[in-house]
Amino acid sequence: MTNSTESIVSLKGVDFSYAPGERNILSGLNMEFPRGKVIAVMGGSGCGKTTVLRLIGGQVTAQQGEVMFEGQNVGLMNTQQLMAARRRMGMLFQFGALFTDMSVFENVAFPLREHTKVSETTLRDLVLMKLNAVGLRGARDLMPSQISGGMARRVALARAIALDPPLIMYDEPFAGLDPISLGITARLIKNMNQALGATSILVTHDIPETFEIADYVYFIANGTIAAEGTPHDLKISTDPFVKQFVSADPDGPVPFHYPGKTLAEDFGAQS
Numbered sequence: 631m632t633n634s635t636e637s638i639v640s641l642k643g644v645d646f647s648y649a650p651g652e653r654n655i656l657s658g659l660n661m662e663f664p665r666g667k668v669i670a671v672m673g674g675s676g677c678g679k680t681t682v683l684r685l686i687g688g689q690v691t692a693q694q695g696e697v698m699f700e701g702q703n704v705g706l707m708n709t710q711q712l713m714a715a716r717r718r719m720g721m722l723f724q725f726g727a728l729f730t731d732m733s734v735f736e737n738v739a740f741p742l743r744e745h746t747k748v749s750e751t752t753l754r755d756l757v758l759m760k761l762n763a764v765g766l767r768g769a770r771d772l773m774p775s776q777i778s779g780g781m782a783r784r785v786a787l788a789r790a791i792a793l794d795p796p797l798i799m800y801d802e803p804f805a806g807l808d809p810i811s812l813g814i815t816a817r818l819i820k821n822m823n824q825a826l827g828a829t830s831i832l833v834t835h836d837i838p839e840t841f842e843i844a845d846y847v848y849f850i851a852n853g854t855i856a857a858e859g860t861p862h863d864l865k866i867s868t869d870p871f872v873k874q875f876v877s878a879d880p881d882g883p884v885p886f887h888y889p890g891k892t893l894a895e896d897f898g899a900q901s
């Protein structure tokens with residue numbers, strides 16, 4: 631995807647490894663996240679999808695290249711700038727845990743109490759508006775132990791958008807959800823993005839739901855972009871890598887077997 635001036639986030643020539651001298655998790659990675667879009671980051675387990683979110687959030691820093699957020703280099707921000715930038719990023723991490731000792735209402739109120747000085751009346755209105763957006767205004771007084779996993783995910787979403795962030799990052803938002811909750815969550819992510827005029831980055835393995843709501847998809851393999859395009863482009867792609875991913879096929883360029891001895895060596899006839 632091009633047009634970096636329209637992007638809220640862009641990665642340019644990013645090299646990253648978790649420890650000096652270790653293999654690069656990401657090498658020469660270029661990605662654009664245009665404003666207003668839902669962009670999915672997909673790829674095999676351990677390919678570095680979550681690491682991309684950590685680079686954007688400034689939890690880790692690239693050894694080479696630039697990670698830009700709203701025109702500023704995240705890797706060069708001081709602590710104060712980073713804190714300010716993070717307030718503009720809603721993050722919903724894997725199994726986005728709620729505070730178990732707080733009601734649904736207080737969970738959503740938490741970031742507002744932490745980062746703003748709004749009056750209790752305004753706070754109440756803001757929280758109820760966010761809960762209304764995820765269909766859970768009526769559940770405000772329940773405790774996390776009293777709601778289902780799908781509802782908890784929606785509360786976590788309401789909390790992630792409490793400060794109206796222009797960027798929302800989701801790490802495996804569908805993990806562990808039943809098919810109905812999964813469909814509801816997917817539609818909610820799309821609708822939220824539109825209602826807030828935000829940009830959403832989605833790290834996920836769920837092809838059907840993601841292709842339903844994403845405007846653009848990146849596939850990462852071997853530390854770089856192996857394929858990219860709109861869901862439509864990718865569905866009709868003849869690239870063996872894309873076809874293997876889209877059809878969840880165990881046979882293809884991404885091997886099912888971890889490299890090791892051949893079958894014959896392990897089970898072969900012994901003399």
Ligand SMILES: Nc1ncnc2c1ncn2[C@@H]1O[C@H](COP(=O)(O)OP(=O)(O)OP(=O)(O)O)[C@@H](O)[C@H]1O
Nearest residue numbers: 648649655673674675676677678679680681682833
């Ligand atoms: N804190 C860390 N220190 C060292 N290595 C790490 C660390 N976090 C992740 N890794 C390694 O970096 C690689 C990329 O991890 P990452 O979590 O970004 O992958 P992923 O694509 O999100 O995986 P999954 O889909 O399984 O969640 C993996 O090989 C992982 O083992």
